Amino acid sequence: MATIRDVAKEAGVSVATVSRVMNGSGYAHEDTKKVVMAAVEKLNYKPNEVARSLYKRKSKLVGLILPDITNPFFPEMARGVEDCLQQFGYRLIFGNSDEKRDKEIEYIDTFLQNNVVGMIASTSEEANENFDNLDIPVVLLDRTAEKLPAVYSDQKTGGKLAARVLLDRGSKNIVLIRGPVEIKPVYERYMAAYEELKQAKVNVQVMDSSLTLQGGQTCVKQLFEQYPETDGIIACNDIVAAAALQEILKRGIRIPEDIQLIGYDDIAFTALLHPPLSTIRQPAYEMGAQAAEMLIKRINQEEVEVTHEKLPVSFVERQTTRRKAEKT
């Protein structure tokens, strides 16, 4: 790799001049510019970002922490982040945290050691303190904290909406599958749904499940044994809903006639399920993109107040819920 000194020698100027030409900073004679650019071209010179980063004390790198890229909700978000950042010349250092505090901290540390210019993270509640005394901007994604800017979706409305959908379409014996209570957004939608259900005069049961397929399957099997009269299920996410759907089909229960089912997230494959799954849509890609945008604004010091961007969710009506007209 050619260095700035090689270019300077080739062009017969000093390194300062090369640097100025490259960055368009300070003065440089037109003729000199040409000579320098020719040398740059000839040697295929690309400035070393590491050296630049060392002097400036900030790189073109942004740290991204997500719980698990393997969960289909997150790739969309990651892509939103990447697409936006990429346009501004930023690159992503990425890590999966598995919602584990120590992994989060480990990543935060190494990001810092690499002079990242900012961070985007969906991290567990307690880890937020690790972001406290940083002198680089941080944006929370799909999570919130009072002192930190954040982009997330309206979990309360989402949970409430899911409950209302089942209620309005006539379910009377509803099981609410609650995800891990430590995961704030998941807990919030559960809570909102629960409260909405409680206000209606219907039978409500709560069951616990992890957010994974396995967890969903275990939970759902138990569900039908414990509450065979169930005629409505609100799942904590689409994966668990898919597990429920499978179990429903296996038991020969008619859907949506005998039982209604609603998921959460609207990940890509829900439309491919049979019957296609009704769900609450979170705009994952947009969330990622907006978080990136917010971060960039903060990097450029254009926005300093802590802003919380709450994106709307929506009910995606497919075929595991009845048409509103045809209540039973």
Add this chain to the structure above:
Amino acid sequence: MATIRDVAKEAGVSVATVSRVMNGSGYAHEDTKKVVMAAVEKLNYKPNEVARSLYKRKSKLVGLILPDITNPFFPEMARGVEDCLQQFGYRLIFGNSDEKRDKEIEYIDTFLQNNVVGMIASTSEEANENFDNLDIPVVLLDRTAEKLPAVYSDQKTGGKLAARVLLDRGSKNIVLIRGPVEIKPVYERYMAAYEELKQAKVNVQVMDSSLTLQGGQTCVKQLFEQYPETDGIIACNDIVAAAALQEILKRGIRIPEDIQLIGYDDIAFTALLHPPLSTIRQPAYEMGAQAAEMLIKRINQEEVEVTHEKLPVSFVERQTTRRKAEKT
């Protein structure tokens, strides 16, 4: 952030001593070590990786290029890479290429500018030349090239296997959905399946589709119009297979009785489809992990010959293909 100079001052020693203690290189008196470590502790000193990287001309960063993290096949792979690399203290810079040559080149360049210690990439064929004169190790993932080490799966056997499954289970009018021919592994499995089908005395039709849901839907709709007598479909990947499945169900065709369907990849949600999709499994996570392992070996100069690791694929028998006994 505390620097090595701060630590040196605090401990009353020189920066060289601090460096030696931190890295366990050269001599250092026991007492000195203690004093230094105490200072490190007190100031919460973490060495700046950027400075280190500048001097050593290599960082702890590995570049990863994947076509599109939003395609469910890749997150598994990415996770495999990350889990392995993470254990050895390496971090990932990540970029989506969308199979576009210029995006690939852009990422390769910025990775290099950031002194990455190695790269893992699933890149389009023509871009490989960009890896040619690099002085850092590169491992291809899910792709191959003669001069470059690679980890991929046995596409030929996979394609052949898919064809054999349908043949052995009695399909006579088979449509083979071919993905984009520019994508080498996708083309290879197509070709292998095609040859296997050609050898059998069955009716074979070939249709084109992109690898996306939309592409699949369009293709499949046309498929049944053009070839209504079809009793077997081999899809280029699971997503397209899912689209096919949906269309089959919509048309009231019985599966697997009237038509058999097989996908490719075995991404997570195929098991959740109704009926669960028979498919050819590629060990995505293992591929990622092995690529990472191979890269690390090369970084440590433990392995120098160009090795090609071809991982086996397998038929995952679910319910869109008949039991082998019950041929029609």
Add this chain to the structure above:
DNA sequence: AAGCTATGTGTAAACGGTTACACAAAATTA
């Protein structure tokens, strides 16, 4: 006791950029 080797530590030069500062030449002003 003299001459080794092994141990322990500091100084300063890298690594590859950016930029403050100095200075000279050209252009503008009075």
Add this chain to the structure above:
DNA sequence: TAATTTTGTGTAACCGTTTACACATAGCTT
């Protein structure tokens, strides 16, 4: 034409590490 401002360029310090080298001292050998 002299004074001033603008333009153009180079020198060297700096960013935070690592390490070659020099040097001092302690512990061994004979």
